Amino acid sequence: MDTKQIDLNELTTAQLEAMLAEKKKAEKVAKIAARKEYENQRDELIEQLVARAKVLNDQMRDFKQYAIDKLEDFRITANDYGDIRKNSKGGFSLRHNLTGEMVSLDRNSVPEYDERAASAEELLKEFLEDKVKKRDLADYRTLMALMERNKQGDLTPSRIALLLKVKDNYDDPRWAKAMELFEESFRIREISYSVSFFRKDKMQKDQAIVLTFASIPVTFFRDEVITKVEENGA
Structure with a gap:
C-alpha cells in the first residue's frame, strides 16, 4: 500500500500542533488499553492463585483438626502402653514399628498468673x-528478687515456685494468704497445637514431611532462566 509522504516544512505551526496532539492522544489511548489489559491479566492471575490457596487452606x-482429634482420641491408649x-507437657510422638514413620503432636502453652497474683504481691x-526487712535484710532481698517481673511485665513461674518451696517459713496471715493466692492464680494457657510427620530417608534419619508452604522445596523459575542464560553464554 502506498503511503502518502508529508513534507513537514509545508505544514503550518497549527497543523503541526494538531498532528502532535493527535499522536499524543493516540499514544495515550494505546497506553490506557495496554494498562487495562495488564490489569485484567494481573487480576485473573491473583484470582486463580487465591482461589486455589483457599481450597488448600480449607483442606x-x-x-489438622482431623489429625489432632485422632491423636487426642488415641492418647489414653498410648499412655497405657508407655x-x-x-x-x-502434653505433646507426644508415635512411631511405626516397621517403617519408622512418626507422627508428633506438639502443644504450645504458656504458664501465667491471673489477677490474684497482683494481690499476692501486695500482701x-x-x-x-x-x-x-529490718530483721534479715538478706532474706528480704532474696524474697523480693523472686517476685521481680520480666521485661514483658510477667512473673517468672520458676521463681515463684522457689518462693512456694518456703511457704511454711512464716506464719504471718499476710504471708500465708500470699502463698495461697500465688498457688491459686497459676495456670497453663494453651496457645496452639501443631502436628508433624516424618519418614525415614535412605540414611534412616527422620525426614520431615513438609506442610509449611514456605518450606516446601520447589524449582524456582528465575533460577532456571539464569542457568539457561549462563549455559548459552558459555
Whole structure:
C-alpha cells in the first residue's frame, strides 16, 4: 500500500500542533488499553492463585483438626502402653514399628498468673517491709528478687515456685494468704497445637514431611532462566 509522504516544512505551526496532539492522544489511548489489559491479566492471575490457596487452606485446616482429634482420641491408649513420656507437657510422638514413620503432636502453652497474683504481691511486699526487712535484710532481698517481673511485665513461674518451696517459713496471715493466692492464680494457657510427620530417608534419619508452604522445596523459575542464560553464554 502506498503511503502518502508529508513534507513537514509545508505544514503550518497549527497543523503541526494538531498532528502532535493527535499522536499524543493516540499514544495515550494505546497506553490506557495496554494498562487495562495488564490489569485484567494481573487480576485473573491473583484470582486463580487465591482461589486455589483457599481450597488448600480449607483442606489443611480440616486435616489438622482431623489429625489432632485422632491423636487426642488415641492418647489414653498410648499412655497405657508407655508410648508417652512421663515428663511430657502434653505433646507426644508415635512411631511405626516397621517403617519408622512418626507422627508428633506438639502443644504450645504458656504458664501465667491471673489477677490474684497482683494481690499476692501486695500482701507479700507489705509483710516483707513490715516484718523481714529490718530483721534479715538478706532474706528480704532474696524474697523480693523472686517476685521481680520480666521485661514483658510477667512473673517468672520458676521463681515463684522457689518462693512456694518456703511457704511454711512464716506464719504471718499476710504471708500465708500470699502463698495461697500465688498457688491459686497459676495456670497453663494453651496457645496452639501443631502436628508433624516424618519418614525415614535412605540414611534412616527422620525426614520431615513438609506442610509449611514456605518450606516446601520447589524449582524456582528465575533460577532456571539464569542457568539457561549462563549455559548459552558459555
